[in-house]
Amino acid sequence: MCAVALGIFCLITSELLPVGLLTPVGADLGVSDGTAGLMVTVPGLVAGFCAPLVTVGAGRLDRRLVLCVLIALTAAANLAAAVAPGFAVVLAARLLVGVGVGGFWAVAGGLAVRLVPERHVGRATALVFGGVPTASVLGVPAGTLLGELGGWRTAFAAVGALGLVTLTALVLLLPPLPPSRHITFPELPALLRENRAVRAGVAVTFLVVTGQFAAYTFVRPILQDVSGIDSGLVSTLLLGYGVAGVAGNFLAGARDPYRTLLVISAALAVILALIAVLPGPVAGTTLLLAWGLAYGGVSVSVQGWMIKAAPAATEAATSLMVAVFNLAIAAGALFGGLAVDGLSAPAAPLGGAALMLLSALTVRATAIRRRPGSLG
Numbered sequence: 001m002c003a004v005a006l007g008i009f010c011l012i013t014s015e016l017l018p019v020g021l022l023t024p025v026g027a028d029l030g031v032s033d034g035t036a037g038l039m040v041t042v043p044g045l046v047a048g049f050c051a052p053l054v055t056v057g058a059g060r061l062d063r064r065l066v067l068c069v070l071i072a073l074t075a076a077a078n079l080a081a082a083v084a085p086g087f088a089v090v091l092a093a094r095l096l097v098g099v100g101v102g103g104f105w106a107v108a109g110g111l112a113v114r115l116v117p118e119r120h121v122g123r124a125t126a127l128v129f130g131g132v133p134t135a136s137v138l139g140v141p142a143g144t145l146l147g148e149l150g151g152w153r154t155a156f157a158a159v160g161a162l163g164l165v166t167l168t169a170l171v172l173l174l175p176p177l178p179p180s181r182h183i184t185f186p187e188l189p190a191l192l193r194e195n196r197a198v199r200a201g202v203a204v205t206f207l208v209v210t211g212q213f214a215a216y217t218f219v220r221p222i223l224q225d226v227s228g229i230d231s232g233l234v235s236t237l238l239l240g241y242g243v244a245g246v247a248g249n250f251l252a253g254a255r256d257p258y259r260t261l262l263v264i265s266a267a268l269a270v271i272l273a274l275i276a277v278l279p280g281p282v283a284g285t286t287l288l289l290a291w292g293l294a295y296g297g298v299s300v301s302v303q304g305w306m307i308k309a310a311p312a313a314t315e316a317a318t319s320l321m322v323a324v325f326n327l328a329i330a331a332g333a334l335f336g337g338l339a340v341d342g343l344s345a346p347a348a349p350l351g352g353a354a355l356m357l358l359s360a361l362t363v364r365a366t367a368i369r370r371r372p373g374s375l376g
Contacts, residue, residue, distance in 0.1 A: 001127050003173040004108050007071055008131030010166045011101045013139025014074050014159050015043050020144030021152045029087040034341035037333050039094050040217050044330030046098025048323045054103030055319035056185050063107050063177035068170050074100030075163025082157035102326055106319040130249050132299040144235040191316055197309035198317050200366040204359050205302045205321055206328045211355030212295055213332030215272050218340050218348045225345040227284025241292035248296025257304035265360035267294040272353035276346040
């Protein structure tokens with residue numbers, strides 16, 4: 001489980017690394033912040049399509065082999081980005097990162113039910129998805145710091161090296177994992193049609209993650225332009241954001257996912273609205289930490305939602321969730337980029353807040369249908 005968690009950490013770090021490097025990459029390669037945001041949009045789109053494709057295409061292959069191939073591809077893509085001569089080559093490398101992220105996450109997300117006893121599945125899932133906020137704690141801030149000290153290419157090279165370390169850990173620690181069942185393409189839309197809880201989980205995932213990345217992709221200009229925080233402090237504040245996210249992940253891990261996502265969505269709606277309008281470093285820092293704590297519980301909660309919604313088809317349900325999760329990252333980054341370039345930095349978190357409110361209403365309606373008169 002620790003090796004799988006390291007894989008998730010490496011992949012999410014790879015996917016989100018440009019968040020702290022938008023400005024230096026854009027300045028070096030001659031593109032705007034909005035255009036540089038495509039480094040997040042492109043892998044998100046590709047990962048969204050590759051999650052179900054890899055799940056079905058893996059067929060009867062050992063899942064251990066699949067995970068190793070995907071992490072190796074991600075490592076190679078980051079090393080290629082580190083030596084890219086222009087922005088087009090960087091985007092091509094980011095496309096390969098999307099393949100790795102979508103496929104790895106879809107396969108790994110439901111492995112807890114196979115690797116640990118049933119009574120430990122909640123905690124094991126929290127451990128695996130602890131790689132997501134930990135990527136914010138160590139990955140993105142460390143990448144941002146490396147970018148400031150040695151240039152953005154050094155940051156990409158370091159993540160490529162981390163991918164090779166992860167590959168070694170998977171080879172040495174992960175047992176053989178023959179597929180438990182062969183998933184076919186028709187099963188995926190059928191699951192959406194026939195399982196109302198899966199449909200609702202997919203909708204909530206899209207709303208929360210789109211709202212998150214509309215704002216978070218542009219957290220650097222938001223902190224600088226709205227909160228008045230010096231650019232040199234951004235990496236330190238992102239570290240605090242990530243620490244809060246790790247706490248949020250483990251706080252949410254063993255709790256009811258429906259109730260937890262209702263609280264998270266409502267809290268993020270308020271936080272994103274406030275960070276868009278409240279000036280000052282103190283307000284910005286406080287809201288950023290609260291933001292990290294709230295969003296830290298999202299990944300483990302939506303995975304828990306899918307495990308509860310489709311216990312007999314966990315891998316298929318997870319692939320749908322991962323597909324929507326990553327398409328939502330792309331949609332959020334694109335929406336935020338249009339808002340920042342067309343309006344201003346505060347427009348991105350305000351749009352995100354509106355989507356979080358819609359998510360809270362969706363979770364509430366789902367919980368009422370599940371158990372009239374209660375939240376879940």
